[in-house]
Amino acid sequence: MMPPNDDGLYHDEVGSWTKDKYRLVSLYDELFSTGMKGKWTRVYVDLYSGSGLARVRNTSRFLWGSPILALTVRDPFDKYVFCEKSEDSLRALRARVQRLAPAADVSYVQGDCNDGIEEICALIPSASTSQRVLSFCFVDPYDISTRFSTVRRVAEHYVDFLFLLALYMDANRNAAHYADPGNQKIDDFLGRADWRERWAEAQGEGKVFPRFLAEEYASQIRTLGYRPVPFHKMKQIRSDEKNLPLYHLALFSRSDLAYEYWDQVLKYGNPQRDFPF
Ligand SMILES: C[S@@+](CC[C@H](N)C(=O)[O-])C[C@H]1O[C@@H](n2cnc3c(N)ncnc32)[C@H](O)[C@@H]1O
Known part of the structure; x- marks a missing residue:
């Protein structure tokens, strides 16, 4: 692939830890697109696509964004x-x-x-007896403003999700504010309003808010027919400068094969290890 450089067009500005996200996402793109080739019509959906190019803040280093990474895999979608x-x-x-x-x-x-x-879903080809359609949906917001109703609508298709759960940057900072019964933010994120009682209990047991939310999210996704995902299978991304946790990357699928791919990503996603292709 062509190395990323300033092309004079608008680009995003990111923290240096974003390279870890890109490495993991592009490994998964590769495994999915090659592994499912010839078996399915493969659709890549990026709900928060960005501009396709990002500059690492305070540097002259550029990185391709998620749409370009997905377009330039060995076996494109x-x-x-x-x-x-x-x-x-x-x-x-x-x-x-x-x-x-x-x-x-x-x-x-x-x-x-x-x-x-609705417009997004209408663009996903319909499955038929002659065409099996499998989508991979990357959900990469800055905050926790993706409504669960949106996810539920996409999940009417046969689709695997990779979520960036911005549990520290947004949720943790605003925990007290969001727990206010008048605040709908987490109700919309989780697609249910009865989490406050469970949070009160979890707090009593010493659980921190990001972990509580990640587990609540996984159990909500499960109601859509997805396999259970334990917290330790969600990859934590930390900031390079302060080594603080920022977010978790979580894969959700209805198929065991997707989790085998994710395990490989977690294994080879460490910058110290080379991926075998
Ligand atoms: C973290 S960036 C994603 C970058 C991209 N996925 C990547 O990895 O290169 C979030 C992007 O979502 C866009 N955005 C914010 N809110 C959005 C929304 N509600 N719907 C769609 N895009 C949104 C922002 O403009 C920004 O470009």
């Missing part, structure tokens, strides 16, 4: 759907895709993915 709220980001992404992967089948949705979820 059959279809891509990119949603992005910011017009500037989406314009830059379109130009990059045109330059780097002009032949790819790509659809763009500009706006809030929660509001645009």
Whole structure:
């Protein structure tokens, strides 16, 4: 793949730990797209796609963003759907895709993915007796504003999810505020309002809010027919400078094979180890 450089278009600014996220996500993209090739029509959905290029803050180092990583795998997906709220980001992404992967089948949705979820789902090809469709949906927000109703709607398809759970940056900082009964934020995130009683109990047992929320999330996703995911299978990403936890990457699937891929990602996703291809 072409090395990422400043191309004069709008780009995102990220912390240096973002390279860890990109490494894990691109390993999973590779395993999924190659492993499912020929068996399924493979669809990549990025609900928070960004501009496709990011500069590491206070450096001149550039990194490809998640849409470009997914487009440049060895065995590209059959279809891509990119949603992005910011017009500037989406314009830059379109130009990059045109330059780097002009032949790819790509659809763009500009706006809030929660509001645009029907439009997004309509772009996922329908399954039929002659076409089995399997999607991989990357959900990478800055905060916990992805509504569970959005996830539930996507999960009406056959789809694996990789979530960035921004449990420290957003949820932990605002825990007291969000626990206020008048505040709907976590109700919308979890798709249920009865978590406050369980949080009071968990707090009594010494549990911290990010872990509580991660486990609540996994149990909610389970109600959609997904396999159970224990907390230790969620990959914690920490900031390089202060070594503070920032978020967890969590894979959710209805198939054991996806978890085998995820285990490989966790094994080879360590920068000290080389991936075997
Ligand atoms: C963490 S960045 C994601 C970057 C990208 N996934 C990557 O890894 O390169 C979050 C992106 O989501 C966009 N965004 C924020 N809220 C959104 C929403 N409700 N719907 C869609 N995009 C949103 C932001 O403009 C930003 O580009």
